[in-house]
């Protein structure tokens with residue numbers, strides 16, 4: 001390997017969140033020196049995932065098919081649509097086993113100061129999904145941060161104006177907390193106590 | 198000369214914005230009463246059980262301690278002052294607008310205690326659920342005055358004579374309020390295109406603004422246009438993200 005391909009690897013690793021030049025260098029040396037099999041596996045998995053994964057046409061989460069297995073499952077209640085920020089939030093709600101409806105994953109949150117608005121979040125796609133026939137209630141399960149609250153308010157007013165019944169996770173989750181890091185009992189209770197907005 | 202390492206304690210401050218730093222930390226942009234806008238690194242604040250997680254929220258009054266002499270200081274302590282409900286709904290979106298104005302238009306470590314008080318009052322009023330427009334106009338005006346638009350609203354720009362309530366005015370940047378008749382006499386091109394977004398202002402609007410009174414509907418409408426023009430001018434044409442977001446929401 002010429003030094004330039006080493007530099008390229010280090011530079012490429014820096015695209016990971018929280019990875020600066022020093023950590024990138026450490027990772028590169030580790031992969032090349034200590035764990036070449038792991039490195040090959042990582043490289044292949046990354047290329048493969050990029051190749052086959054796309055956004056589910058129904059829930060916007062990652063899937064290999066046009067529609068993901070969860071959205072295609074006839075045993076789930078299609079009248080309920082739960083809106084979450086990230087796939088990790090969806091996984092957390094699934095773990096509560098308190099919810100059998102479908103999901104919509106925003107893949108982010110409204111953050112005006114970071115330039116993330118309705119266009120970047122593709123809220124038009126959510127509106128189209130939530131106003132489909134058969135959706136009886138939309139449950140907003142965005143985080144209880146300012147950004148999560150702004151997202152919930154925005155989605156609620158957009159859907160409310162279109163006659164969709166909207167509820168919000170009740171505030172059992174600590175203020176400033178994020179679903180991914182909250183205990184499951186709290187999330188389950190918050191689902192039970194969801195309120196109209 | 199190396200900046201002296203200093204420790205600041207118990208500063209009243211608000212979080213304006215945070216963004217991730219390294220694996221588990223946050224960079225926090227704050228607005229502190231005696232120090233203005235300061236960037237702090239909050240070490241470990243993104244760890245799952247960090248005590249700081251629930252404290253470093255925008256629109257909540259805090260007491261903060263920090264240390265260090267570089268451009269980015271180290272957060273030592275953040276304590277919740279309390280007494281301020283979380284902003285919700287439209288008030289929350291308005292809050293983002295206030296924060297973006299401060300981030301974009303104030304320089305780092307430039308103290309603005311008067312502006313700090315105006316900001317605190319605006320956020321508290323938003324928290325009380327008061328009408329949003331007068332809150333925003335009052336804050337925009339306080340911000341512009343702090344940035345040097347001290348030039349009176351209550352006096353004509355050229356003559357210094359008191360503005361007449363029944364007069365009609367244009368506000369010319371770096372000149373102040375000028376009576377429409379005076380402009381016509383000058384033969385200034387009153388072509389609307391040349392005037393751009395210049396709003397026509399009644400003298401009463403200017404006097405109300407100078408007195409901080411936004412109770413008249415006409416004052417509210419005309420001052421919104423005037424303040425927007427002045428803020429756009431101060432921003433040098435760079436659009437505000439929060440304004441774009443609000444506009445996009447209205448279009449959906």
Ligand SMILES: [Zn+2]
Pocket residue numbers: 056057058059060061063067068069070071072
């Ligand atoms: Zn799906």
